[in-house]
Amino acid sequence: MNLSLSLSLSLSLSLSLWFCSFTGNITALFLFLAPIITFIRIYKSKSTEKFSGIPYVMTLLNCLLSAWYGLPFVSPNNMLVSTINGTGAAIEVVYVVFFLFYAPRKEKAKIFGLFMLVLTVFAAIALVSLFALHGNKRKLFCGVAATVFSITMYASPLSIMRLVIKTKSVEYMPFFLSLFVFLCGTSWFIFGLLGHDIFVFLPNGFGCGLGTAQLILYFIYRNYKGEPKNKVHDVVCVEEKVETEKNAEGDPAKHQLDLMNKKADEQV
Numbered sequence: 001m002n003l004s005l006s007l008s009l010s011l012s013l014s015l016s017l018w019f020c021s022f023t024g025n026i027t028a029l030f031l032f033l034a035p036i037i038t039f040i041r042i043y044k045s046k047s048t049e050k051f052s053g054i055p056y057v058m059t060l061l062n063c064l065l066s067a068w069y070g071l072p073f074v075s076p077n078n079m080l081v082s083t084i085n086g087t088g089a090a091i092e093v094v095y096v097v098f099f100l101f102y103a104p105r106k107e108k109a110k111i112f113g114l115f116m117l118v119l120t121v122f123a124a125i126a127l128v129s130l131f132a133l134h135g136n137k138r139k140l141f142c143g144v145a146a147t148v149f150s151i152t153m154y155a156s157p158l159s160i161m162r163l164v165i166k167t168k169s170v171e172y173m174p175f176f177l178s179l180f181v182f183l184c185g186t187s188w189f190i191f192g193l194l195g196h197d198i199f200v201f202l203p204n205g206f207g208c209g210l211g212t213a214q215l216i217l218y219f220i221y222r223n224y225k226g227e228p229k230n231k232v233h234d235v236v237c238v239e240e241k242v243e244t245e246k247n248a249e250g251d252p253a254k255h256q257l258d259l260m261n262k263k264a265d266e267q268v
Contacts, residue, residue, distance in 0.1 A: 017194050024187035025084045031180035032059075032088045035095060038174060042102050050172050053099040053111040055157055056092055061118040062153035063089035065146040068126055069199065074142050081200070121149075143199030150203030154185070154210045164217050168224045175218055182211025 035056070042048055063085040069075050070082030096115055100108050125145050129138050160173050185207025192201025 013194060017191060020187050020191035020194065021080045024184060024191055025080060027180055027183040027187055028084045028088065031177070031184045032091045034174065034177040034180050037176070039095065039098055042098070046102060048099060048103045048107065050163070051099075052159060053096065053103060053107065054114065054159070055153070056095040056099060057111060057114045057118055058149070058153040060089055060092035060096060060115075061122060062146070062150045063092055064118075064122045065125065065142070065149050068122075068129075069139075069142045069146040073138075074129065075139050075197075075199075077195075078197070078200075147199050147203045151206050154181070154203065154207040157181075157210070157214065161214060161217055164221055168221050170218050170221050170224075173214065173218065175222075178211060178214035178218055180211075181207060182215055185209075185211050 038051060042051065067082045067085035067089060070078040070080070070085065072079065075081075096111070100112055100115075103111060125142065129142050133141050157173070164170055164173050185204045188204035189201050189208050192198070192204060
C-alpha cells in the first residue's frame with residue numbers, strides 16, 4: 001500500500017514537473033518572440049523611438065547564464081532549462097544587433113557598451129565555474145549568478161513601467177510581452193518549487209510578481225487617450241489668428257496681454 005502510494009506520488013510529481021517545464025518552454029519561446037511586433041515598428045519608422053534596448057541585453061545575459069546553469073555538468077536534470085535559454089540567447093542577439101542598427105548615436109554607444117559587458121561577464125563566470133570549481137560548488141556559483149541576473153532581467157522593464165505611470169500610456173509596454181513575462185515566470189516558478197531548486201523558483205517568482213504588476217498597469221491605462229499634439233497646436237494657431245484679426249484695429253498692447261493670458265490658461 002505504501003509502495004503503491006509512493007509510486008503514485010512520484011508519478012504525479014514527474015507529470016507535474018513535465019507539464020510545468022513544457023508550459024515554461026512554450027511561454028518562454030513566446031516571450032522571446034513577443035518583441036517582434038516592436039521591431040517591426042522600429043523597422044517601419046527607422047527609429048527606436050522611446051523603446052529601451054536594456055531589456056534585450058539583460059535578457060541575453062540571463063539566457064546565457066541560465067543555459068549554462070542547465071547543462072548536465074553544472075546542474076543535472078535541468079536540460080530543458082538549458083535548451084530554451086540557448087534558443088532565447090540566439091534570438092536576443094538578433095534583437096540587440098537590430099536595435100543597434102536603428103538606435104541614435106548616444107543610445108547605440110550605451111547599448112553596445114552594455115552588450116560587450118554582458119559577454120565579458122558571461123565568459124568570466126563560465127571560465128571560473130569550468131576550471132576553478134567542481135560539484136556542488138560549481139552548481140552554487142552558477143546558480144547564484146543566474147539568479148542575480150535573472151532578477152536583473154525581470155527588473156529591467158521597471159523604467160518602462162515608470163514611463164507608463166508618468167505618461168498614462170501603454171504605448172511602449174506591449175501587452176503580449178507583459179502577458180508572457182507573467183506566464184513564463186509563473187510556469188518556471190512552479191517548476192522550481194516542485195523540483196526544490198531555489199535557483200529556478202526564486203528569480204521566476206520575482207518575474208511572476210513583476211508580470212502581474214505590468215498587467216495591472218496595462219489594464220489601468222489601456223483605454224487612456226491623450227490629446228493629439230498636432231491637433232491642439234492647430235486649434236491654438238487658428239484661435240490666435242482669429243484673435244489677431246478681431247483686434248487688428250484695437251489696442252496692440254491689450255491684444256498682446258490677452259494672448260499671454262490665453263497661453264497661461266492653457267498651460268494650467
